[in-house]
Amino acid sequence: MPVICILTYLTRVASAARQHLAVLAGAVLTLAVAAPALAASAPKDWSQVLQQAQGQTVYFNAWGGEARTNAYINWAAEQLAREYGVTLQHVKLSDTSEAVSRVLAERQAGNADNGAIDLIWLNGENFAGMQSNDLLFGPWAEYLPNFQWVDADNNPDMRQDFTVAVNGYESPWLRAHLVFFYDTMLIEQPPGTIPELLTWARKYPGEFTYPRPPDFLGTTFLKQSLMELTVYSSALYSPVGDSHFDTVTEPLWRYLDQLHPLLLRRGRTFPASGAGMRRLMSDGETALAFSFSPSEAPIAVTNGELPETVRSYTLHGGTLANVSFLAIPFNAANKAGAMVVANFLLSPEAQHRAQDPDFLGGTSVLAVNSLSSEWQQRMRQTRRHPAAPSPDDLDRRLAEPHPSWIPALEQAWLKRYSQP
Amino acid sequence: MLRTAPVVLGILMAGPVVLGLLLVILPAFGYLPAVGRDEFSTLPWRELFSAPGIQQSALLSLVSGLVTPIIALTIVMLFLAGISGSKLDRLIRRLVSPLLAIPHAAAAFGLAFLIAPSGFLARLVSPALSGWQRPPDLFIINDPLGLTMMAGLVTKEIPFLLLMALAALPQLDPGRRVMMARSLGYRPVLAWLFTVAPALYPMIRLPLFAVIAFASSVVDVAIILGPGLPATLSVRILGWFSDPDLSLRLMASAGAILQVIISLTAVACWLVLEKMVGRIWRYWTARGQRRQFNGALLISGRVGITVAVMLLSASVVVLTINAFAGPWRFPASLPASWTWQHWVSTTSTLATPVANTLLISLTSTAIALVLVLATLENEQRHGSSRFTALWLLYMPMLVPQVAFIFGLVVFTETMTWQPGIWLVILGHCVFVIPYVFLTLSETYRRLDPRWVHMARSLGASPNRVFWRIRLPILLGTALTASAIGMAVSVGQFLPTQLLGAGRVPTVTTEAVALASGGSRNVIAVWALLQSLIPAAGFILALAIPRLLWRKRRAMQESA
Numbered sequence: 001m002p003v004i005c006i007l008t009y010l011t012r013v014a015s016a017a018r019q020h021l022a023v024l025a026g027a028v029l030t031l032a033v034a035a036p037a038l039a040a041s042a043p044k045d046w047s048q049v050l051q052q053a054q055g056q057t058v059y060f061n062a063w064g065g066e067a068r069t070n071a072y073i074n075w076a077a078e079q080l081a082r083e084y085g086v087t088l089q090h091v092k093l094s095d096t097s098e099a100v101s102r103v104l105a106e107r108q109a110g111n112a113d114n115g116a117i118d119l120i121w122l123n124g125e126n127f128a129g130m131q132s133n134d135l136l137f138g139p140w141a142e143y144l145p146n147f148q149w150v151d152a153d154n155n156p157d158m159r160q161d162f163t164v165a166v167n168g169y170e171s172p173w174l175r176a177h178l179v180f181f182y183d184t185m186l187i188e189q190p191p192g193t194i195p196e197l198l199t200w201a202r203k204y205p206g207e208f209t210y211p212r213p214p215d216f217l218g219t220t221f222l223k224q225s226l227m228e229l230t231v232y233s234s235a236l237y238s239p240v241g242d243s244h245f246d247t248v249t250e251p252l253w254r255y256l257d258q259l260h261p262l263l264l265r266r267g268r269t270f271p272a273s274g275a276g277m278r279r280l281m282s283d284g285e286t287a288l289a290f291s292f293s294p295s296e297a298p299i300a301v302t303n304g305e306l307p308e309t310v311r312s313y314t315l316h317g318g319t320l321a322n323v324s325f326l327a328i329p330f331n332a333a334n335k336a337g338a339m340v341v342a343n344f345l346l347s348p349e350a351q352h353r354a355q356d357p358d359f360l361g362g363t364s365v366l367a368v369n370s371l372s373s374e375w376q377q378r379m380r381q382t383r384r385h386p387a388a389p390s391p392d393d394l395d396r397r398l399a400e401p402h403p404s405w406i407p408a409l410e411q412a413w414l415k416r417y418s419q420p
Numbered sequence: 421m422l423r424t425a426p427v428v429l430g431i432l433m434a435g436p437v438v439l440g441l442l443l444v445i446l447p448a449f450g451y452l453p454a455v456g457r458d459e460f461s462t463l464p465w466r467e468l469f470s471a472p473g474i475q476q477s478a479l480l481s482l483v484s485g486l487v488t489p490i491i492a493l494t495i496v497m498l499f500l501a502g503i504s505g506s507k508l509d510r511l512i513r514r515l516v517s518p519l520l521a522i523p524h525a526a527a528a529f530g531l532a533f534l535i536a537p538s539g540f541l542a543r544l545v546s547p548a549l550s551g552w553q554r555p556p557d558l559f560i561i562n563d564p565l566g567l568t569m570m571a572g573l574v575t576k577e578i579p580f581l582l583l584m585a586l587a588a589l590p591q592l593d594p595g596r597r598v599m600m601a602r603s604l605g606y607r608p609v610l611a612w613l614f615t616v617a618p619a620l621y622p623m624i625r626l627p628l629f630a631v632i633a634f635a636s637s638v639v640d641v642a643i644i645l646g647p648g649l650p651a652t653l654s655v656r657i658l659g660w661f662s663d664p665d666l667s668l669r670l671m672a673s674a675g676a677i678l679q680v681i682i683s684l685t686a687v688a689c690w691l692v693l694e695k696m697v698g699r700i701w702r703y704w705t706a707r708g709q710r711r712q713f714n715g716a717l718l719i720s721g722r723v724g725i726t727v728a729v730m731l732l733s734a735s736v737v738v739l740t741i742n743a744f745a746g747p748w749r750f751p752a753s754l755p756a757s758w759t760w761q762h763w764v765s766t767t768s769t770l771a772t773p774v775a776n777t778l779l780i781s782l783t784s785t786a787i788a789l790v791l792v793l794a795t796l797e798n799e800q801r802h803g804s805s806r807f808t809a810l811w812l813l814y815m816p817m818l819v820p821q822v823a824f825i826f827g828l829v830v831f832t833e834t835m836t837w838q839p840g841i842w843l844v845i846l847g848h849c850v851f852v853i854p855y856v857f858l859t860l861s862e863t864y865r866r867l868d869p870r871w872v873h874m875a876r877s878l879g880a881s882p883n884r885v886f887w888r889i890r891l892p893i894l895l896g897t898a899l900t901a902s903a904i905g906m907a908v909s910v911g912q913f914l915p916t917q918l919l920g921a922g923r924v925p926t927v928t929t930e931a932v933a934l935a936s937g938g939s940r941n942v943i944a945v946w947a948l949l950q951s952l953i954p955a956a957g958f959i960l961a962l963a964i965p966r967l968l969w970r971k972r973r974a975m976q977e978s979a
Contacts, residue, residue, distance in 0.1 A: 061922060064930075065937030067765050091922030092933035097662035098917055104666065105826055105918070108443075108454040109833030116839050116921030125664035133455050133666055206557045212648050214659060269562040269648050275938020282940070283538035284750035285555045304747035304759075305939055407665055411472070418473040418649040 046145055049336045050084065056337030057087040061099035062121035064092025065275075068299060072360045075353070080344055086337045091117070096126050103135050103329045115331035118338040123324045124162040125216075127170060128403045130327065137328040139168025140339055146346035147171065151367030157323050158365065162400040163237055170325035171342040174354060175363035177397065178224055178290060178319035179389050181297040181312040186287035192316040194228040198255065201262035207287040209263045211277050212270035214410040217292060222409045223401055224320050226252045236401035240408045249409070253416060260417070267417075282306055294394060295361030298385035312389040314396055321397035323365055348375040357385040363394060422801065425794030429853070432791070433812040436828050436850045443827030444819060447673035455666045464674040471671070473650030478682055480566050480646075481653040485636025485686035487570050489628055490693075492577040495728065498721025500585055500620075501612035508722070512729055513586065517903070517958035518951075519732045520579040523911050523928075525640035525935075526947030528572050530735030532561050532644055533742070533940065535568070538750050540738045546751035555750050562648050569646035573638065575728040577631050581624060582725075583904075587897045588623040588863050592616060607714035609721075614705050623866060626810075626858040632690055633817040636683045653679055654820055661822040676823035683818045742944035762941040769930070770949070776841065777926040777953055780916070781909035784848035785902050788856040793898070795857075796864045797890075800872075801882055813854040825914045832919060839921035847915040852905040859901040864894060892975070895968070899961035907954035927953065 064070055070090065077088035093099055099120050106115050122130070130136050141147060150172055152158040159166050182190040187207065191200035201208055211218035227233045229251040235243035260267030264286055271277045274291060281289045282305045291297065300306040326342045328335055344350055348371055351364040368379045384390070446452065450461035468474065503509050522530075533539050538555035546552040561568050594616045601611035642652045650656065657679060660672035742748075746757035816824060828847060837843055867890065875885045891898070913932045916924060931946035969975035 059921065059923065063936065064933035065935070067934070067937075067942070089923070092925070092930065093917075093922070094913075094932045094936035095662050097664070098914075098922070100664070100666070101661070101822075101826055102829060102918055102921060104454050104669075105829035106833050108452075109830045111833050111836070114836075116923070129664040129666050214663065265557060265559050268559060268564070272643055272648060273936075273938065275936065279938055279940060280538075283536070283555060285538050285557075300939075303761075303939065303941070305941070307747070307749065403664075407663075414650075415472040 044143055046143070049339055052336035053334075053340040054085045055087075056334040057089055058118045058334050058337040058341050059089050059091050059116060060119045060121070060338075060341060061091045061093055061096075061117050062119075063094070063096065064090065065094065066299070068295075068360055072354065075359070076341070076345060076350060079350075080341060084340050084344070086340050088341055096120065096122050100126060100130060100135075103130070103331070104133075106329075106331055107135060112331050114333050115329050116333070117329050118332040118334045119341055120327050120329065121173065121324060122170070122327055123176075123322060124400060125403045125406055127161045127166075127325065127327065128164050130329075131164070131169060135330055136169045137330045137332060137335060138170075140328065140335075141166065141168045141171035141325075141342070143168070144171060144339065144343040144346060146343050146348075149346065149348065149351075149366045149370050151370045155367055157321075157397075157399065160399075161325060162322065163402045166325070170327040171346060172323045172365040173326050173342075173345055174324050174360075175321065175365055175394075176292045176324055177294055177314060177321045177363065177389070177394055178220055178292055179294045179297070179312050179314055179393070180288065180290045180319075181281075181306075181310050181387070182288045183281070183307055183310050185307065185309040190288060190313065194225045194255070194315065198259055198262075201259060204287065205262045206264050206266075208289075209265070209267075209270055209277065209280065209286060210290075211273050213413045214407075215273050216406075217274040217277070217290070218270070219406055219410055219413075220292065220320055221290065222252065222413060223405065224315070224398075225255060226409070227320075227398060227401070228315075228317060229255055236405055237399070239402050240404040245408060245412070249412065253412075256413075256417075278305070294363060294389050295357070295385075298357060298361055298387040301385075301387045306387075308387075310387050312387055312393070314389055314393040316396075318396035318398045320400055321394075322400045348372075348379070352378055352382070355379065355382045357383055357388065361385060361388065422794055422798045425791060425798050429791045429795050430812065432846075432849060433816075433853060436831065436847075437812050437815045439831040440819065440824040440827035441815065443830050444673050444676050444823045447670050448677050450670060452670060452673075455669065457667070457670060464670040467671040468674040468678065471656070474653075474656075477650045477653040477656055478678065480650075481636045481679070481682050482686055482689075484566055484570050484573065484638075484642075484652065485632050485683060486689055486693075488573040488577060488635035489631045489690070491570075491574045491724075492581055492631065493628060495574075495578055495721060495724035496581045496585060497613070497617055497620075498609075498717055499582070499725040500589070500721075501609045501617065502718040502721045504608075508726070512725060513582075515729055515733065516579045516582050516586070517962060518955050519729065519736075520583060520904075521907060521951045521955035521958050522576075522732070522736060523947065523950050524576055524638065525644065526739060526943075526950065527576050527732060527735050528641040528644040529940075529943060529947065530739040531572050531575070531731060533738050534731070534735055536561055540734075540741075543751050543753050552751055561645055564647045564649065566642075566647050566652070569642055569652075570635075571731075572641055572645045573635050575731045576641070577635065578725065578728045579732070580904075581627065581631065583900060584624045584627040584859060585620060587859070587900045588620060589616075590896075591863060591866060591868070592619050592623075604710075606710045609714045609717045610710060610712075613717070618701065623862045626862060629687055629690075629814070630817060630855065630858055632686050633683050633814060636686045637679055637818065637820060639820075653682060657820050658822050661820075661826075673823055676820045679820050680818045739944045739947055742940050743948055745941060762945045766930075766934075766942070766945055766949075773925045773927045773930050774953075776924055777910055777928070780841065780845050780848055780924075780926065781906045781953065781957075783845050784852045784909050785856070785905040787845075787849050788853040788905050789898065789902050792853065792857045792860055792901075793864075793891075796861060797886055799865070800890075813857055816850050816854060821914050825918050828915070829918050839919060839923060841920065841924050844916050844920040844924050847919040848909045848912055851912060851915065852909050855908050856901045856905040859904055860894075860897060863897045864890075867893065896961075896965045899964055900958075903954065903957040903961040906957040910950065910954050 062073065073090045080086045080088050099117055102117055103115065150158045158172050180190060187204060191197040210221045213219045213222060226249060227236060230248050232243065232248045235248050271280060277289050278300060280286045294312065297306060297310050297312045301308055301310055328338045332338055348366065351366050354360040354362045355364045368376055371379065448464050450457055450459055450463055534541060537558040537560060542555060597615035598611045601615045602608065606614065637654045639654045639658055642655050646652050653675065657672055657675040660668045660675060743762060744758050745755035746759045748755035832843055871889050872885055875889045911928060913928050916926050916929050927950050931950050934946055935943045
């Protein structure tokens with residue numbers, strides 16, 4: 001019956017509203033896709049940017065899943081309103097793709113200069129995806145007065161996002177590291193390397209699991225494992241098509257085949273996300289977990305979510321680390337305001353607060369040596385939460401592979417492990 | 421005036437639906453200029469069908485779309501058949517509305533914590549009875565067959581169907597039907613099943629189709645309780661749409677169409693099933709047996725509904741505990757300490773989201789109610805053909821939201837409508853109208869025409885008949901439909917986020933954003949907050965008729 005209704009009504013509506021719909025459909029179909037806005041002048045004259053930014057409202061689309069990050073952005077909004085006359089509105093996302101969808105829809109509809117999103121918090125694959133589809137505005141980032149403090153000449157990861165050249169299309173904000181954390185009450189010695197994890201899991205079966213790819217944290221675990229296991233780790237820094245995927249990844253699958261039966265639920269199911277993995281640890285189901293944010297364990301301990309006996313560390317051979325950035329969509333309505341916000345978030349004042357465990361507990365992107373002696377001192381004196389990793393831990397950094405490895409690894413993983 | 425109602429309703433739905441669909445269909449065949457694809461091809465489909473585990477994902481969605489309504493409907497019918505006005509019956513009837521107000525995701529989240537190996541039930545018996553110092557490594561949640569997911573859906577759909585049935589029943593005068601059958605020697609449950617059920621079923625058929633559509637395409641419940649390897653089709657589509665690799669959106673669009681096909685297949689299977697059951701029913705009725713199975717049917721209905729209501733209520737209880745819990749380690753039965761901290765950190769930012777939520781849900785529900793009532797009244801008055809645009813109404817439920825909303829945003833951007841609260845309200849209408857229509861239409865159309873005839877013969881104008889006869893009699897149903905509409909509006913995340921460009925924070929956008937951080941306490945706080953507004957709506961929907969008709973006994977029954 002409904003099928004018949006569908007058909008009869010389809011024709012009826014079509015005739016009743018044919019003209020109206022035809023116009024709309026035509027508009028959608030034939031719309032010239034808006035070209036990326038290159039016209040907006042490069043912000044070389046900062047005072048002009050400041051002037052333009054006065055009175056602008058900047059819609060900052062950033063993940064809103066953590067109360068402290070939200071509070072930090074609120075604090076930044078207060079400073080920006082007072083010092084620069086810029087209103088910062090935090091648009092709380094549950095996933096960056098919500099912002100990407102919006103920009104994509106605006107592009108599809110031909111909105112070239114009145115976009116609703118002014119600034120996005122992103123990196124890696126999302127940057128590569130938006131950049132390769134000309135959805136970002138730029139270059140602008142290196143013209144920010146505070147960009148000098150990151151000392152990009154000596155810190156190449158400020159200009160490379162997952163090996164993709166940034167070219168001034170995004171401004172660094174915070175560092176992220178793959179950090180492991182474990183409950184000292186349940187296990188004495190956590191695994192120091194990926195191969196050690198296997199022997200460890202034999203001793204402690206069911207105490208570990210990882211989020212299922214294509215969750216980005218799960219895929220990060222695959223990348224980390226692959227880097228430690230394969231002899232071709234240099235191949236990971238070029239596009240996946242340049243090397244023989246099966247040869248490079250063969251040790252990873254051999255490893256996972258052995259590891260999975262030793263995981264929680266014998267590897268027959270995996271948590272859907274990093275948050276799910278942390279909840280398993282908070283419920284006492286597992287004793288070891290990992291995160292991309294060094295402050296995740298300290299925050300969870302402070303909130304009572306994880307026991308006070310939890311400690312963080314990084315793997316001995318180094319763990320994946322990256323920088324998260326701020327980017328401006330090609331059609332943002334308030335580009336000057338967005339630049340002022342990005343510049344403020346890069347200031348020693350904002351970065352110092354971001355590092356403070358009482359506020360964000362993150363890792364600054366600034367090169368401390370490049371700062372004035374006063375700020376050098378203050379940055380170095382930041383306290384450390386007992387559940388946070390040590391600075392030495394955070395110095396052992398491995399660069400992210402080329403983003404094309406991500407979908408390839410996810411596909412291969414799903415193919416191998418998603419059939420029961 | 422009245423004659424324009426169906427046209428307005430049609431256009432309000434058709435614009436977004438057609439545009440929404442267009443922006444799903446075109447990319448599914450390779451056309452999405454925004455990512456530089458402007459040549460038609462079948463590549464997205466080939467990619468879709470070569471995605472690992474895709475058959476099983478699709479099958480899971482189909483099975484869930486059939487098993488859920490079958491079990492939920494059976495339990496509801498058997499419970500109603502055995503309803504006797506006992507204390508338990510009254511308690512269950514009273515719990516229906518508040519339980520319906522709990523968002524699906526919140527109920528699923530509570531249920532997961534209830535039955536997980538490290539969950540509340542395990543903690544209650546540990547370590548004293550079970551000997552568990554650590555949670556046992558049991559595979560309960562996310563089982564590959566999706567049994568936990570279907571159980572969660574069944575418990576959540578039972579209150580919905582029950583409420584629909586309770587709203588429709590008074591018109592059928594079930595008491596007299598049962599009395600008649602009983603006087604012929606039928607036992608009570610069989611009497612109800614033979615005389616009331618066949619008349620009730622057509623009245624809750626449309627809401628039932630909504631259950632089928634929902635159960636075969638649900639995302640949030642499937643993420644929390646459903647299988648992961650592979651996940652249901654709907655979950656995988658969402659994943660592809662959220663992927664940073666924008667070219668995956670083409671395959672995702674093909675997946676969205678497959679999802680519609682799966683849901684329609686479930687409906688088609690249901691129609692076949694309906695015919696078969698109808699035959700069995702007639703055969704069974706014609707045999708004239710009056711007492712067989714009466715007791716068994718009675719007990720299974722009671723047990724089924726009690727288990728479902730208890731599971732749901734217990735989920736709410738554990739959510740509430742979590743909202744006030746300090747550290748709470750396995751195997752402690754209760755948290756080590758209690759705290760307001762989770763509330764304090766959220767309620768400071770509550771005023772704007774609550775105000776927005778109220779404004780959006782009330783306005784969109786009011787628009788929906790007026791349009792639906794006007795359309796139905798027009799049908800009655802002008803004897804004009806029924807509003808058969810059912811496909812328009814079902815489409816927003818059938819097409820995966822993430823795909824559909826993308827089309828809506830392209831549409832509003834093409835019209836250069838600024839994102840904001842009015843756009844969000846209009847967007848919500850697209851999802852609220854179908855539910856209001858489905859819950860109201862059959863009851864409206866099946867209202868005993870003699871009431872109207874009598875009033876007309878006494879000289880009342882059609883308008884007077886509407887205001888004095890039809891609306892008062894249907895007040896209970898109309899208010900229930902509005903409460904459901906409100907609940908639907910309150911629960912919308914993607915339409916609010918994308919049409920409002922994130923500038924219109926509501927309780928739900930805040931809740932979903934914070935839930936992505938994964939803290940169970942914070943999720944619990946927002947889940948409870950998110951339930952409050954719809955719960956108030958349901959309570960009002962029940963209270964208003966009681967209050968208005970407190971001096972009219974026969975009218976009270978209809979409430």
